[in-house]
Amino acid sequence: MQLSVENLHVSYGNIRALQGVSFEVDEGEIVCIIGANGAGKSTTLRAISRMVDPEPGSRITFQGENLLDSPPDRVVSRLGISHVPEGRRLFGNLTVLENLKLATFARKDRDAIARDLERVFAIFPRLAERKEQKSGTMSGGEQQMLAIGRAFMSGRKVMLLDEPSMGLAPLLMRTVFDSLREINQEGTTILLVEQNARMALQFSQRGYVLEHGHLVLQGPSRDLLDDPEVKKTYLGG
Amino acid sequence: MVFFLQNVVNALQWGSFYALIALGYSMVYGILMLFNFAHGDIFMVGAYIGFGVATGLLALSSAAGVALPGWFVLVLTILLSMVLTALVGVTVERVGYRPLRGAPRASAAITGLMIGIILETGNLALLGARRISFPSLIETATYNVGGVYVTNKKIMIVVVSVLLMIALHQFIHRTRWGMAMRAMAFDYVVVPLMGVPINTIAAMTFAIGSALAAAAGILFGVAYPVLDPYMGIVFGWKAFVAAILGGRGSILGATLAGFLLGFIEIFVAMVFPSTLRDLIAYSIILVILTFRPHGFFGEPHSARLRL
Numbered sequence: 058m059q060l061s062v063e064n065l066h067v068s069y070g071n072i073r074a075l076q077g078v079s080f081e082v083d084e085g086e087i088v089c090i091i092g093a094n095g096a097g098k099s100t101t102l103r104a105i106s107r108m109v110d111p112e113p114g115s116r117i118t119f120q121g122e123n124l125l126d127s128p129p130d131r132v133v134s135r136l137g138i139s140h141v142p143e144g145r146r147l148f149g150n151l152t153v154l155e156n157l158k159l160a161t162f163a164r165k166d167r168d169a170i171a172r173d174l175e176r177v178f179a180i181f182p183r184l185a186e187r188k189e190q191k192s193g194t195m196s197g198g199e200q201q202m203l204a205i206g207r208a209f210m211s212g213r214k215v216m217l218l219d220e221p222s223m224g225l226a227p228l229l230m231r232t233v234f235d236s237l238r239e240i241n242q243e244g245t246t247i248l249l250v251e252q253n254a255r256m257a258l259q260f261s262q263r264g265y266v267l268e269h270g271h272l273v274l275q276g277p278s279r280d281l282l283d284d285p286e287v288k289k290t291y292l293g294g
Numbered sequence: 295m296v297f298f299l300q301n302v303v304n305a306l307q308w309g310s311f312y313a314l315i316a317l318g319y320s321m322v323y324g325i326l327m328l329f330n331f332a333h334g335d336i337f338m339v340g341a342y343i344g345f346g347v348a349t350g351l352l353a354l355s356s357a358a359g360v361a362l363p364g365w366f367v368l369v370l371t372i373l374l375s376m377v378l379t380a381l382v383g384v385t386v387e388r389v390g391y392r393p394l395r396g397a398p399r400a401s402a403a404i405t406g407l408m409i410g411i412i413l414e415t416g417n418l419a420l421l422g423a424r425r426i427s428f429p430s431l432i433e434t435a436t437y438n439v440g441g442v443y444v445t446n447k448k449i450m451i452v453v454v455s456v457l458l459m460i461a462l463h464q465f466i467h468r469t470r471w472g473m474a475m476r477a478m479a480f481d482y483v484v485v486p487l488m489g490v491p492i493n494t495i496a497a498m499t500f501a502i503g504s505a506l507a508a509a510a511g512i513l514f515g516v517a518y519p520v521l522d523p524y525m526g527i528v529f530g531w532k533a534f535v536a537a538i539l540g541g542r543g544s545i546l547g548a549t550l551a552g553f554l555l556g557f558i559e560i561f562v563a564m565v566f567p568s569t570l571r572d573l574i575a576y577s578i579i580l581v582i583l584t585f586r587p588h589g590f591f592g593e594p595h596s597a598r599l600r601l
Contacts (some may be wrong), residue, residue: 106487107486108483108486108487128486128491129486129487130486130488130489130490130491130492131489131491133486133487133488133489134489139487140487142484142487146481146483146484148476148477148480148481149480150476150477150479150480151473151476151477151480155473155476158470158473159470159473159474159477159488159490160488160489161489162470162474162488162489162490163489163490163491164489207488211487211488211489212489
C-alpha cells in the first residue's frame with residue numbers, strides 16, 4: 058500500500074470530526090471518499106497533508122514511513138503528496154506563473170521543473186494564455202485548473218483533491234476530470250473527496266463512504282453506484 | 295524658496311529613518327499578521343550594535359597601526375550590524391513569537407511589548423544609564439547648493455536608505471523567498487502545501503526587518519550621535535503609524551508613509567514652535583486615517599479564510 062491511514066481521530070475543540078477512520082490507497086489508484094457536508098472529508102485530507110494534527114493513536118504511513126513525522130512542507134517536498142485544498146486557495150496577488158513556481162519552492166531539479174511547467178501548460182492551455190495574469194482575476198474554472206496545476210508542480214506521487222467539482226459548470230467539470238485522469242495515467246495516485254458522489258464514483262476505481270466521522274461503506278466504485286443505500290442517500294434515489 | 299528646499303532636504307533625511315523602520319513593521323504585519331511592538335527597540339539595539347562594531351573596528355585598526363578610511367569603517371559597520379541585528383530579530387521571533395503562533399493576537403502583541411522592555415532594560419543593565427556617543431566616522435562636509443545647505447551625511451543617509459528600499463523591493467519581487475512572503479501575506483495557511491517551510495520564511499522576515507532597523511539605527515547615530523536605551527520607543531511608535539498609514543503589508547506604502555511623516559513633522563516645525571510639532575503632525579495623520587482607514591495601499595478586505 059502506498060498510503061495507509063489507520064484509526065484516524067481528529068477533533069476541533071470539542072467537535073470530534075473523525076472517529077477512527079482507516080483506509081488504504083494503492084499506487085496509481087483513483088480513490089474517492091464521498092459523504093455529506095460536515096462528514097469529515099476535508100479533515101481527512103488535511104490530516105494527511107498535516108494541516109491538522111490527529112489525536113494520539115492515529116497512524117498515517119506513506120510507503121511504509123510514518124507520515125506524521127514530517128512537517129507539512131516536507132510532506133509535499135519530500136514525500137511528494139500534494140493537496141488541492143477546498144476553495145482552491147490560490148494566491149490571488151500572484152500571477153498564474155508565480156503560483157506555479159511557488160509550488161516548486163523546495164525543488165532543485167530545474168530541468169524537471171521546466172518540463173513539468175510545460176506539461177501543465179499542455180494539459181491546461183488556458184493557463185499558458187493567462188501566465189502573467191493575477192490569479193485572483195480568473196474565472197472559477199481557470200482557478201480550479203491552476204489549483205490542480207499547482208499541485209502537479211509541487212508533488213507528483215499522490216494528489217489529494219478537495220471538491221474539485223465545486224462551483225464548476227458540467228462541461229468544465231468534464232474538462233477538469235479528464236485532465237485529472239491524464240495526470241493519473243502518468244503515474245500520480247489520486248485521492249479525492251467529493252459531495253458530488255455520482256461524479257466521484259464514475260471517475261474513481263474504489264470508493265469510501267464517510268458519515269459523521271466514520272467510514273460506513275467501501276468497495277469498488279461501480280458497486281457503490283449500484284448500492285441501494287448510496288443511491289438513496291447520495292445519488293438522489 | 296531656499297528655506298523651503300532646506301526643509302525638504304531635512305525631511306528626506308528624517309523620513310528615511312521612519313521609512314526604514316516602518317518597512318520592518320509592515321513586513322512582519324503583512325506576512326505574519328503580527329504587530330511586532332519590539333521593533334522600535336530593535337532599531338535601538340541596531341544603533342548600539344553599530345556603536346559596538348564601529349568602536350571595535352576603530353580599536354582594531356589603531357591596534358594594527360592602519361588608518362582605515364572612515365567611509366570604509368562606516369560601510370563595514372552598517373553591513374556587520376545589519377547581520378548581527380538580524381540575528382537578534384530572528385532570536386526574538388524564535389523565542390518570543392513562534393511559541394505563540396495560533397495563540398490570541400493580543401498575547402503576541404504584549405509579547406512584543408515585553409520583549410521591548412527586556413531589550414531596553416537589558417541594555418541598561420549591560421551599559422548603564424549613561425548616554426553613549428556614536429563615534430564620528432566621517433567628517434561632515436557641507437555643500438552650499440544655491441543657498442541650500444546639504445551635508446555629505448544627509449546625502450549618504452538618503453542614498454543608503456533608498457538603496458536598501460530598492461534592494462528590498464527587488465528581493466520581494468524577484469526571488470522565490472520574496473514570492474513566498476507575498477504568498478504568505480495573502481493566505482498564510484496554505485503556504486506549507488506548496489512545500490514552503492514557513493518557519494524559515496518567518497525567520498527571514500524578522501531578519502530583514504531587523505537588518506533594516508539596524509541600518510536606520512546607525513544612520514541615525516551618524517546624524518545624531520547620542521544613543522540612549524529608550525531611543526527606540528518614540529521612533530517605534532511613529533514608524534508603526536507609518537506602517538499602518540501605508541496600508542497592510544505594503545512595502546511601497548510604508549516607504550511613502552515614512553517619508554510623509556518626516557515631511558509633515560519637519561514642515562509643521564517650520565511654521566509652528568517645535569514643542570507643538572508632534573501634536574499638530576499626528577493630528578493631521580489622525581485626520582488622514584479617518585478618511586483612509588486602510589491606509590494608502592491597504593485593501594478593505596482582510597476577512598481571509600483561516601483554518
